[in-house]
Amino acid sequence: MSRSTMARPPRRSGNLPAEATSFIGRRHELAEVRKKLTGARLVSLVGPGGVGKTRLAVRMASDLGRGFPGGAWLVELAEVRDPARVGDTVLATLDLRDQAAADPLARLLAHLRDKRLLIVLDNCEHLLEAASRLVTEIMKAAPGVSVLATSREPLSAPGEHVVPVPPLRLPVAGPLAQVRQNEAVTLFVERAAAGSGAFELTAANQAAVADLCHRLDGLPLAIELAAVRTRVLTAEQILDRLSDRFGLLTGGVRAALPRHRTLRTTIDWSHDLLTAGEQALLRRLSVFAGRFTVEDVESVCAWDDVPAGLALDLMSSLVEKSLVTKEDAGALACYRLHETMREYAWLKLRAAGEEEAVERRCSGYFRSRCRRSAAESRFRLVEWLAWMDLEIDNIRSVLRRCLAQGDRSGGLALACSLGWYWMTRATSEGVRWLDELLAPGVGDPRTGAWAYYLRGFLAVLQSDPAAARPALERAVTAAREADLRSLLSQSLSLAAIAANMAGDHPSTRRLSEEAHAVAADLDDLPATLMALQSRALNGLADGDLDDVRAAASQGVRISRELGDLYSLGMMLLNLGSALLMAGALDESKPLLAEALPIAHRIDDRVAQYCLLDALGCHAAASGQAQVAARLLGAAETVRAGAGASLQPYLTRMVGRAEESVTAALGATGFAAGYEAGRLLSRDAAIRLALGEPAPPARSAPAPADAGPLGKREAEVARLVADGLSNKRIAARLFISEHTVDSHVRNILNKLGFNSRTQIAAWMASSGQADPRSSAASGSAVFDSGSSDTV
Numbered sequence: 165m166s167r168s169t170m171a172r173p174p175r176r177s178g179n180l181p182a183e184a185t186s187f188i189g190r191r192h193e194l195a196e197v198r199k200k201l202t203g204a205r206l207v208s209l210v211g212p213g214g215v216g217k218t219r220l221a222v223r224m225a226s227d228l229g230r231g232f233p234g235g236a237w238l239v240e241l242a243e244v245r246d247p248a249r250v251g252d253t254v255l256a257t258l259d260l261r262d263q264a265a266a267d268p269l270a271r272l273l274a275h276l277r278d279k280r281l282l283i284v285l286d287n288c289e290h291l292l293e294a295a296s297r298l299v300t301e302i303m304k305a306a307p308g309v310s311v312l313a314t315s316r317e318p319l320s321a322p323g324e325h326v327v328p329v330p331p332l333r334l335p336v337a338g339p340l341a342q343v344r345q346n347e348a349v350t351l352f353v354e355r356a357a358a359g360s361g362a363f364e365l366t367a368a369n370q371a372a373v374a375d376l377c378h379r380l381d382g383l384p385l386a387i388e389l390a391a392v393r394t395r396v397l398t399a400e401q402i403l404d405r406l407s408d409r410f411g412l413l414t415g416g417v418r419a420a421l422p423r424h425r426t427l428r429t430t431i432d433w434s435h436d437l438l439t440a441g442e443q444a445l446l447r448r449l450s451v452f453a454g455r456f457t458v459e460d461v462e463s464v465c466a467w468d469d470v471p472a473g474l475a476l477d478l479m480s481s482l483v484e485k486s487l488v489t490k491e492d493a494g495a496l497a498c499y500r501l502h503e504t505m506r507e508y509a510w511l512k513l514r515a516a517g518e519e520e521a522v523e524r525r526c527s528g529y530f531r532s533r534c535r536r537s538a539a540e541s542r543f544r545l546v547e548w549l550a551w552m553d554l555e556i557d558n559i560r561s562v563l564r565r566c567l568a569q570g571d572r573s574g575g576l577a578l579a580c581s582l583g584w585y586w587m588t589r590a591t592s593e594g595v596r597w598l599d600e601l602l603a604p605g606v607g608d609p610r611t612g613a614w615a616y617y618l619r620g621f622l623a624v625l626q627s628d629p630a631a632a633r634p635a636l637e638r639a640v641t642a643a644r645e646a647d648l649r650s651l652l653s654q655s656l657s658l659a660a661i662a663a664n665m666a667g668d669h670p671s672t673r674r675l676s677e678e679a680h681a682v683a684a685d686l687d688d689l690p691a692t693l694m695a696l697q698s699r700a701l702n703g704l705a706d707g708d709l710d711d712v713r714a715a716a717s718q719g720v721r722i723s724r725e726l727g728d729l730y731s732l733g734m735m736l737l738n739l740g741s742a743l744l745m746a747g748a749l750d751e752s753k754p755l756l757a758e759a760l761p762i763a764h765r766i767d768d769r770v771a772q773y774c775l776l777d778a779l780g781c782h783a784a785a786s787g788q789a790q791v792a793a794r795l796l797g798a799a800e801t802v803r804a805g806a807g808a809s810l811q812p813y814l815t816r817m818v819g820r821a822e823e824s825v826t827a828a829l830g831a832t833g834f835a836a837g838y839e840a841g842r843l844l845s846r847d848a849a850i851r852l853a854l855g856e857p858a859p860p861a862r863s864a865p866a867p868a869d870a871g872p873l874g875k876r877e878a879e880v881a882r883l884v885a886d887g888l889s890n891k892r893i894a895a896r897l898f899i900s901e902h903t904v905d906s907h908v909r910n911i912l913n914k915l916g917f918n919s920r921t922q923i924a925a926w927m928a929s930s931g932q933a934d935p936r937s938s939a940a941s942g943s944a945v946f947d948s949g950s951s952d953t954v
Contacts, residue, residue: 178235178281179257180226190220190347196327197224201310204325205303208313211329213504214385214427217314218286220329225284225312232310233915234281242287242503243454243557245564247294252593254283254298261769262592265807266626269298273305275804280308280915287503288315296321331382335374343370348377351384355391356399359484363394372399379406379426385504386430392486393437409433431508434485443512444469445478446487450509451522454557455491455498463529464522493554527562531578534559538581543727545584545766552585563597573608575601580614583621584730588768591622598622606642613642617655624662625770627809632662653682653691657698664702672702693722693731700738704813712742720755733762733771741778744785745817753782757854764850769806772846773799777814779853784821789828790837791852792821797841798849832921839925873911880907884920885927 193209197220200207209217222238229236239257244250251269252262258275265271283302288295296319299311303323313319318326335346343349344365352373356363365373376399380386393402409429435443448465449456458476466472479499482488489500501509513519541548552559559582566575579586579597586594598619606612616639623632636659643652656679663671676698683691699715702708719735722728740755756778763771780795796818803810810818826834841849851857873881876897883893890908894901908920917923 178225178229178237180222180229180236180238180284190216190223190332193220193327193329194224194227197312198228200325200327201228201312204323205310206299206313206319206321206324207311208315208318208324208326209329210315210318210326212316212424212427213507214383215329215331216384217329219384221284221286221312221314225282228282231914232281234279234308236282236284238284238286240286241291241295243500244291245453245561247291248596249593250291250294250298252590254285259805261806262590263588263769263806263808264591264625264627266592266628268592268807269301271804271807273301276302276306276309278308279306281310283309283311285311285313288313288319289317292317292319295319332377332384332387334378334382337374340365340367340370343374346374346377348382348387349373352377352387352391355388355486356394359392359486360394363391369399372403376403376406379403379410380430381426383427383430385502386427388486389430389434392484393434395484406430406433427504428508431505434487435508435512438482438485438487441469441471441474441478442481444516445475446482446505447509447512447516448518448522449482449488449499449501450506450513451526452501452558453561455493455500455554456558457496457498457554460529460555460558461499464526494550496554498554523565526558527565530555530559530562531574534578534581538583541584542730545729549585549588549766552582552589556585567600572601572604573606573611576606576608576611576615580611580618583618586618586622587625588730588766591625595619595622595626609642609646610648613639613646613648613651613655616642617651617658620655620658620662624658624665627665629662629666633659633666636662649682649686650688650691653679653686653688654694656682657691657694660698661701664705669706676702689722689726693719693728696722697731697734697738700735700742704738704741704811707813709742709746712738716742729762729766730768733759733766733768736762737771737774737778741774741813741817744778744782745813747785749782749785753779756782760850760853764846769802770808772850773803773806773808774811774814776802776849776853777810777818781817781821784824787828789825790833792825793829793834793837794841794844795849795853796821796825797838798844798846798852799841800838801842801844802846802849836921836924839922843926873914877907877911877914880904881911881923881927884908884911885924887924 197207197209201224209221211217225236225238237257239254241250241253244253251272255262255268255272258272260271260275262268262271285295285299292315295313295315299313299319299321302309302311303321314329318324332348332351333346335343335349337343344353349365349370353363353365376390377387380390390402390406397405406429409432410426435446438446445461445465448470449461451464452460458479461479462472462475466475470478479488483490483499487501487505489502491498491500513522537544537548537551559578563575563578566572566578576598579594579601582594598615602612602615602619606615616635620632620636620639623629623635636655639655640652640659643649643655656675660672660675660679663669663675676695679691679695679698683695686692696715696719700712700719703710703712703715716735716739719731720739723731723735736755736759740752740759743752743755756775759771760775760779763775776795776799780792780799783789783792783795822834825837829837844852879897880893883896888896890901890904894904897904908923911917911923912919915923915926917926
């Protein structure tokens with residue numbers, strides 16, 4: 165999925181693709197959607213496949229996004245097959261994380277409650293009921309959020325306004341300049357030029373192009389498929405061949421076909437022009453639920469008509485013909501099928517009798533890759549997580565297949581091999597898979613032991629000892645029965661953490677001692693690391709700092725030698741926190757500063773919030789009150805985004821830090837600094853925590869750079885951030901105090917704020933406030949006559 169961190173102030177947030185600005189035509193529909201969204205919060209663009217609903221929605225969101233302080237966010241649902249994952253997908257798109265929350269939906273609604281943003285839910289047709297329920301919950305919980313949905317039929321949610329999306333307007337006979345302005349013709353010419361490199365609309369070919377657009381009913385997907393053929397055919401030749409194809413269906417009568425038949429016929433025509441190898445590859449690609457790589461294609465789709473050595477050439481040919489879409493994931497090229505093309509290819513796969521064979525090859529390939537990589541994943545975590553982010557939709561489809569075929573043992577083995585993904589990316593989803601696969605019982609005791617261990621681990625991450633303890637008890641029993649000594653030790657160590665979370669100190673000591681005894685006899689590094697982690701975490705909870713230092717120091721050494729980034733980050737956090745709690749500021753800072761980039765590299769949000777909080781406490785203890793306020797605010801945003809609860813030892817540290825910072829800055833100064841920190845991106849917060857310089861701010865932003873604010877409003881906002889009262893702002897700008905008051909109220913309304921402190925914090929985080937002002941530096945002391953709330 166495409167995700168975007170809030171790397172700048174809210175006005176710049178969002179994740180719309182760059183091609184939003186290249187959309188052509190649709191003036192009538194754009195005006196209709198804009199009108200509807202002015203008075204309604206839920207608008208659905210409804211129409212058949214291939215009419216360009218997504219492109220219209222993205223363009224509309226691009227136009228309207230600047231009016232939403234929280235930005236516009238594209239949630240792509242085409243590759244989501246599980247209705248339970250609709251909310252998860254929205255969470256991920258908003259750069260929130262299902263890493264520690266027991267209820268992701270509650271986490272999502274809490275985040276949206278005070279936001280003003282636009283969500284585009286794209287391709288809802290196969291998830292109508294789930295999408296409708298989610299939108300209804302959002303509408304009730306978040307009055308500032310608007311939703312623009314695309315679907316083949318309405319969501320039927322309360323308050324929905326439906327805008328039908330017809331095909332593109334068709335050209336009428338006329339001069340060349342007039343025909344050139346038609347949106348269907350413009351699309352054909354644009355795609356033909358991109359495909360052939362030299363196509364132009366001329367007086368000689370304009371009639372053929374216009375007739376083609378009529379023959380294709382103005383359907384954008386059909387027009388694109390025809391246009392790419394100008395690489396080898398003229399527009400007249402394409403028209404002749406398509407006319408022959410339509411004539412076979414209509415008996416030679418130029419009667420209009422139903423539009424879905426027009427699109428199917430155009431795809432059929434494109435398909436029939438392919439070689440046998442290209443046809444075979446296209447239909448086999450439908451087995452992939454999400455993005456796929458050349459390696460995936462060679463392993464799953466290459467046999468008979470598709471030799472492995474020719475897979476790349478065949479793939480390139482399908483991309484050139486607009487039948488497959490290419491996109492990049494970092495430095496890796498990957499591919500995907502348009503949803504309409506996937507449906508078509510799947511029908512061809514079934515007709516060829518290859519469905520079972522391709523599914524079997526796909527399942528075997530991903531299960532084998534996940535199994536092979538599981539043992540090394542913790543030592544190559546950055547690369548492994550990048551691969552998982554790319555392939556997770558395909559792996560989910562294999563898990564669904566295991567459930568559908570009753571292969572629960574195979575499904576559990578696959579789910580367990582994804583442990584580091586569930587722990588750092590999708591805790592609640594991992595819980596759902598494991599609970600469903602474990603429900604009827606476990607056949608293979610070894611697989612069951614690992615499954616119960618992972619289930620307990622995820623529950624610990626969710627701060628849910630009630631679920632963790634019984635799962636870990638079963639893991640301990642199963643590990644004993646299967647003689648899995650390393651797993652037994654790890655399960656006992658984790659059970660000790662869960663017992664401590666539940667306040668059961670006798671069980672904590674008993675389980676810790678047994679785990680240590682088992683690990684001591686094994687010379688097994690994973691078991692040793694988990695035992696040390698258990699000692700360190702329980703020591704932090706109980707205030708036994710000497711035990712924390714002893715266990716974490718050993719853990720740092722072992723995990724560093726192993727190249728285990730996850731454990732190294734945790735051990736550095738434990739050791740740094742213990743030293744910080746003991747007042748050893750000089751010794752704790754390097755440890756915490758080393759751990760934070762590790763947490764950033766593996767994108768562990770729970771570790772990031774803990775480290776930002778710890779470094780905020782360090783700044784407070786070091787006399788850096790303004791930095792401390794901003795780091796504590798940033799940590800709160802990351803913590804809430806992950807759905808995590810504040811660790812008890814951090815609660816005590818943060819409470820003391822907040823008291824110290826408030827004493828230094830005053831209540832208003834602390835509030836402004838904290839709010840500025842809350843608005844920082846994670847990247848900016850990490851730079852601040854590590855003392856790295858921020859990117860240079862523009863000294864004189866253009867008026868458009870003020871986002872949703874007009875030029876005068878931006879000037880007023882800067883002066884509010886400088887701490888000036890309405891009276892002094894009026895004198896500075898030579899306007900009336902009443903006019904200033906009106907501007908301030910407009911600013912608050914546009915930004916979704918209710919106080920001048922929030923305006924000051926927003927301006928400070930965006931780099932627009934005067935850095936010399938008290939508000940910009942996190943110490944907003946407003947002069948007499950100003951009010952913090954309006």
